[in-house]
Amino acid sequence: MSRLREDMSVIMAPQEPITGPVSMHEAMARAIKYNLDERVKLMEMAVANQQLDLSRFDMLPRLVAGAGYTGRDNESGSESLNLATGRRTGESTTATDRHRRTADLGFTWNILDFGVSYLRARQNSNIVLIADERRRRVVQGILQDVRTSYWRAVAAERLLKRIDPLEKRIEAARKNASTLEAQRVQAPLQTLSYQRALVDTLRQLQTLRRELVAAKSQLGALMGLPPGENFTIQMPPDVTGKDVPAITASVESLETYALLNRPELLEESYNARITADETHRALLKLLPGIDLNAGLHYDSNSFLLNQRWADYGARVSWNILSLASAPDTHAFSKAQEELVAFRRQALSVAVLSQVRVAVVQFRELSQEFSLNADQAAIDRRIRQQYANSSTVGQQGDMSVIQAEVSELVSDLRRDLVYADLQNAYARVMVSAGVDPMPEAVPSQDLATLRQAVSDGLGAWQQKAGGTARLQDLLVPSATTSEKAPAENAPVEKAAEPKAAPMAARSGEPVDRKAALPERVTVAELPTRPAAPVAGSMTAPMTVSYSPSTRAEPTKVYSVPLSALAPMARPSAR
Numbered sequence: 077m078s079r080l081r082e083d084m085s086v087i088m089a090p091q092e093p094i095t096g097p098v099s100m101h102e103a104m105a106r107a108i109k110y111n112l113d114e115r116v117k118l119m120e121m122a123v124a125n126q127q128l129d130l131s132r133f134d135m136l137p138r139l140v141a142g143a144g145y146t147g148r149d150n151e152s153g154s155e156s157l158n159l160a161t162g163r164r165t166g167e168s169t170t171a172t173d174r175h176r177r178t179a180d181l182g183f184t185w186n187i188l189d190f191g192v193s194y195l196r197a198r199q200n201s202n203i204v205l206i207a208d209e210r211r212r213r214v215v216q217g218i219l220q221d222v223r224t225s226y227w228r229a230v231a232a233e234r235l236l237k238r239i240d241p242l243e244k245r246i247e248a249a250r251k252n253a254s255t256l257e258a259q260r261v262q263a264p265l266q267t268l269s270y271q272r273a274l275v276d277t278l279r280q281l282q283t284l285r286r287e288l289v290a291a292k293s294q295l296g297a298l299m300g301l302p303p304g305e306n307f308t309i310q311m312p313p314d315v316t317g318k319d320v321p322a323i324t325a326s327v328e329s330l331e332t333y334a335l336l337n338r339p340e341l342l343e344e345s346y347n348a349r350i351t352a353d354e355t356h357r358a359l360l361k362l363l364p365g366i367d368l369n370a371g372l373h374y375d376s377n378s379f380l381l382n383q384r385w386a387d388y389g390a391r392v393s394w395n396i397l398s399l400a401s402a403p404d405t406h407a408f409s410k411a412q413e414e415l416v417a418f419r420r421q422a423l424s425v426a427v428l429s430q431v432r433v434a435v436v437q438f439r440e441l442s443q444e445f446s447l448n449a450d451q452a453a454i455d456r457r458i459r460q461q462y463a464n465s466s467t468v469g470q471q472g473d474m475s476v477i478q479a480e481v482s483e484l485v486s487d488l489r490r491d492l493v494y495a496d497l498q499n500a501y502a503r504v505m506v507s508a509g510v511d512p513m514p515e516a517v518p519s520q521d522l523a524t525l526r527q528a529v530s531d532g533l534g535a536w537q538q539k540a541g542g543t544a545r546l547q548d549l550l551v552p553s554a555t556t557s558e559k560a561p562a563e564n565a566p567v568e569k570a571a572e573p574k575a576a577p578m579a580a581r582s583g584e585p586v587d588r589k590a591a592l593p594e595r596v597t598v599a600e601l602p603t604r605p606a607a608p609v610a611g612s613m614t615a616p617m618t619v620s621y622s623p624s625t626r627a628e629p630t631k632v633y634s635v636p637l638s639a640l641a642p643m644a645r646p647s648a649r
Contacts, residue, residue: 087112088302092522097310100226101533103299105525107222108513110300114218117211124207128200134193137185137368147175171379182371191360195353202346202353209339209346212511216339218298219512219529220502225295227498229309231491232288238484239281246278246477277481284488315494316449320442321501325541327435330508333540334427338509341427344420351416355409362402364394427507434507438500445493452486459483510536 091110098106108114153168250271257267296305335341370388377383459479505512512532518524 091300094307097308098299099310099526100223101526101530102310102522103226103295104219104222104512104529105522106299106301107218108215108525108529109520109522111218111298112300113214114211117207117214121204121207121211124200124204128197128204131193131197131200135190135197137183137190140182140184141180142182143177143179145175145177150174171377173377173379177374177376179374180371181373183369185368186365187368188360188363188365192357195357195360199350199353202349206343206346209343213339215513216506216509216511220499220506222295222298223502224495224499225291225298226309227495228288228291228492229295230311231488231495232291233309233311234314234491235484235488236285236288239285242477242480242484243278243281246274246281249477250274250278273478277477280481280485284485288488315491316453319494320445320497323435323438323501323504323537325537326545327432328545328547329541329543330435330504331428331431332545333510333543334431334508335424336509336543337511338427338507340423341420341509344416344423348413348416348420351409351412355406355413358405358409359402362398362405364392367391367393427509430507431504434500434504438497438504441493441497441500445490445497448486448490448493452483452490455479455483455486505536505540508540510540512536 091106151170151174152172153170155168156165157163158165253267253271253274257264257271292309293303295309296307297303301307368390370386372384372386374384459476459482462476462479513528514532517528
């Protein structure tokens, strides 16, 4: 019960009151601020930061202060033995007081432990970055769920108001049909068929109600509201076939942006750093340890010539048998690094597939929504025709009711497909790794968060679409001879780009050696576009690709660094 009271005090903590209908942006802002999953990730990040702060203290040397008191009930006397004659001296002597006080201040520093602690602190700093990427992933997923639940809740609010009066009309028609059956006005089979059609229609409406009744509660749970708290939803205008969100960014740009910014890929990059540091730690432990020590001491023993003194020294210790495990330790560490690299590469392929699939699903749902919107418009006109007709009697009432139900089902299907379309739209954004929130928000109040969400959702395509296409990052610049290279023949340098460096264009002298491209591997490409430095965007990197068979030529690719930075968009005038 004590745990329950404590948990409920957090879950039911007062929030900023809802003063009006909740829009989608406000729902997202409340989810960011009050959703418990988001708060859990924030706490994990805070714990990782505290662990990093603690690990930095492990690099400090040990400085130990101690004090003590020693006493005994008799003298600590002793005799001596003459080693030459084998006789005792017969005289008892002592060199220790019965009661004495001691104090020490010792300094100890193990250089090997310092290196290990430094690597551990660097690993913890990457753990902090991993916690931040996991928080990003949770926020992206929460906002995607909020978008879907919001539009499902909008569909529920629209249609539940129309279901109630229609159900009452069907119940009244059933009573009239039962009365006509009792009076035998029509043939029994015709009356029973009419009643069966009414029951089927009523069952269909109840099925629709069951699908929609929980949508608003799901939205409230995502917003972090206490269960059962009532709120109203800001109703947008009725959707039509023209209300299809557009994705203007190219698929290739989204793929590149995803490879540079997906939280899962960045997390694997940080795991690669952690694994590399773990390799260094394993090898560092094989080295001899060097202990440096110094101390200040005090002893109140009156027999001592110097009751206060300082000592210092150094000690080298080495477990020589650990050298036998050095090859296996190095091989195991390298295998771990390769595993992390392969896992990141496999995840990169999955990310590319997710972006493609998300875009394809969005396009398919866009077409499906257009068809459902057209069908809903046709069913609305059909219902108007039945309502305006002069047909009377049972069949006329039944035809009008069926037309209204058909219109209701078409509207529901259109709204649900629109909710799926909004979900697909958000899935494209999540698969590309786009953050709808800026990295820094001035304040955590709902108004500021709501504005930040609105600005982020409105500009995410400009952010993702401004990245270079993936195929532009690897442009073939030179190919070696078609002959198979020698076993140990070095790969020739790529030809210098024809484009002159920026300094040469401005008339300044250019150092030819400094303008040569740098040779890197594909795995060494940065995971995030680095900040541009003046003059550095003109020198391309060269990526060598070694074929699996010697019969294939070695290809060299020239990668311009400017392709890794977002492309500047012309300002609108």
